[in-house]
Amino acid sequence: MRRIVAIVLAVFLIGGVAAAVVAGREEQDKGTATKTVLGMIGSEKAEFFADPDVVNALAAKGYTVETEASGSWAMEDLDLKGYDFAFPGSQAPAEELAEKYGARQPLPRPFYSPLVVVTHRSTAEVLADNGLATLRTKGNGILKMSSYLKAADRDTRWQQLRGADKYGELTGTLFISTTDPTSSNSGALYLAAASYVADGGRVADSTEAVARTAPLMHKLVGVQGAQQSSSDASFRDFVSGVGNPLVLVYESQVASLLAQGQGVDDLTVLYPDTTANSDHTVVPLTEEGRALGELLSKDKELRKLAVRHGFRPQGAAVEFTAATAAHTTYLNQKLTGVRQAPVPASKVLHEMARQARG
Numbered sequence: 001m002r003r004i005v006a007i008v009l010a011v012f013l014i015g016g017v018a019a020a021v022v023a024g025r026e027e028q029d030k031g032t033a034t035k036t037v038l039g040m041i042g043s044e045k046a047e048f049f050a051d052p053d054v055v056n057a058l059a060a061k062g063y064t065v066e067t068e069a070s071g072s073w074a075m076e077d078l079d080l081k082g083y084d085f086a087f088p089g090s091q092a093p094a095e096e097l098a099e100k101y102g103a104r105q106p107l108p109r110p111f112y113s114p115l116v117v118v119t120h121r122s123t124a125e126v127l128a129d130n131g132l133a134t135l136r137t138k139g140n141g142i143l144k145m146s147s148y149l150k151a152a153d154r155d156t157r158w159q160q161l162r163g164a165d166k167y168g169e170l171t172g173t174l175f176i177s178t179t180d181p182t183s184s185n186s187g188a189l190y191l192a193a194a195s196y197v198a199d200g201g202r203v204a205d206s207t208e209a210v211a212r213t214a215p216l217m218h219k220l221v222g223v224q225g226a227q228q229s230s231s232d233a234s235f236r237d238f239v240s241g242v243g244n245p246l247v248l249v250y251e252s253q254v255a256s257l258l259a260q261g262q263g264v265d266d267l268t269v270l271y272p273d274t275t276a277n278s279d280h281t282v283v284p285l286t287e288e289g290r291a292l293g294e295l296l297s298k299d300k301e302l303r304k305l306a307v308r309h310g311f312r313p314q315g316a317a318v319e320f321t322a323a324t325a326a327h328t329t330y331l332n333q334k335l336t337g338v339r340q341a342p343v344p345a346s347k348v349l350h351e352m353a354r355q356a357r358g
Contacts, residue, residue: 034064037084037288042185043069043230044089044113044250045280048309057301063292071229072185073350076100085289087282089185089250094281096346101285108282108293110303111311113252114335115189115275117143117176118238121266122167123245130161133270139329142337143270145197148176152223153216158245169245173223177244179234180227181353187227189276189343190248191217191352196341197274203342210352217356239264246270250278251331255310258327269330271338280311 041049048054049067058065070078072088076096080086086097094107119127124141127133132148135141151174158170181187195204195213204210221227224244228234235253237243239262254269282293296302303313307323321333332338343349 034059034062035288036064036066037286037292038066038082039068039085039087039289039292040070040075040078040080040083041067041087042072042089042280043232044186044253044278045087045309046232047256048306048311051305051309054302054305057299057305058292058295060301061295061299063295065292069230071180071183073181073188073353074183074229080285083289084286085282085284085292087280087293089278089280090189090276090343091279091281092188092343092346092349093185094279094283097283101283103283103285107284108290108297109279109314110282110293110296111306111313112277112279113250113311114271114277114338114340115186115193115248116251116254117270117272118235118247118249118254118264119245119268119270120264121268123170124268124270126158126161126163126167126170127270129163135268136332136336137329139267140269140271140332143272145193145272145274149194149198149216152220155219174246175220175223175244176246176248177224177234178221178227178248179231180229180357181221182350182357183229184231185278186231186248186250187221188349188353189278191220191356192343192349193272193274193276193341194220195344195352204344204348204352206348207351210348210355214352214355217352218358221356222358250310252310252312255324255327255331256308257310258324258330259308259310267330269332271332271335273337274339274341276341276343 046069049065072093075086075088075093088094098107124133124135128135133141133143156174158164158174164170178190179187181191195217198213198216231249234247235249238247284290284293306313307319312320324331324333
């Protein structure tokens with residue numbers, strides 16, 4: 001009998017200890033637990049969210065962020081049920097997603113990046129010698145969009161440009177490599193800026209406006225053949241020394257590379273005199289997604305980390321200027337000589353991209 005009582009007491013004691021351990025763990029979890037949020041992001045932000053310092057900074061604020069990548073314009077065709085946020089590369093696809101999923105305004109816009117063209121010094125000098133660009137430093141300059149578009153409309157070949165014959169890589173038709181505008185943000189924004197310049201400084205607002213520049217937009221895209229689906233892939237190709245001499249990328253990709261102490265031989269960054277900014281915009285699909293978007297916009301540490309990845313925080317140019325002070329050879333910090341082209345409404349830009357792709 002005594003043995004039975006002892007066994008029963010032991011069971012109760014063990015159970016009490018186990019309960020105390022569980023309770024202790026639960027109390028500990030309450031202090032360290034993070035909310036897990038799932039987002040669909042543009043590929044150009046994948047490295048930002050994968051950065052261990054970003055992961056730790058988010059965890060310190062109570063968030064674990066899991067992401068999947070997609071072309072910004074392709075997000076509209078995805079089923080985002082179960083996601084907490086979408087994070088395309090510009091405002092136009094973000095507004096489309098916000099309408100589709102009933103996301104309330106305003107949408108958080110943590111940071112932005114202008115589109116630039118990366119090339120090598122020899123190529124930039126050929127463009128400058130033929131009136132298509134001006135060089136500011138040994139590593140950056142301005143691409144004259146109007147002159148470039150006229151050359152593209154004439155199907156100009158590199159061999160027709162004075163001085164190009166000295167460089168074996170400058171052959172074939174002159175063009176800028178871009179991403180697929182039907183699925184990728186940077187490719188679509190390129191058409192937005194190009195059509196704005198080609199149509200005399202008018203933003204396309206109708207099918208008639210799209211039709212006015214459609215032949216040229218088709219040339220700009222059609223000459224490229226197969227296009228990458230993401231700017232990340234295009235930039236990696238350029239860095240590895242393959243592909244076209246002129247490649248459209250985000251300034252953030254260049255700034256991030258420089259911040260890591262890396263570079264490209266004879267790198268020259270050409271800022272189109274008329275370009276489009278990529279306003280990275282969060283589309284909150286849940287309240288947790290909205291809280292994350294606002295955190296990315298306001299938290300000083302996360303803004304600092306965004307700059308380290310080359311992004312320009314909204315409303316604080318000084319943060320970007322200070323962080324990139326060592327790289328003014330390549331970066332036009334104040335965007336001197338650069339104007340911003342308005343971006344057409346989403347449906348208009350979709351139609352422009354569709355016609356450009358043929």
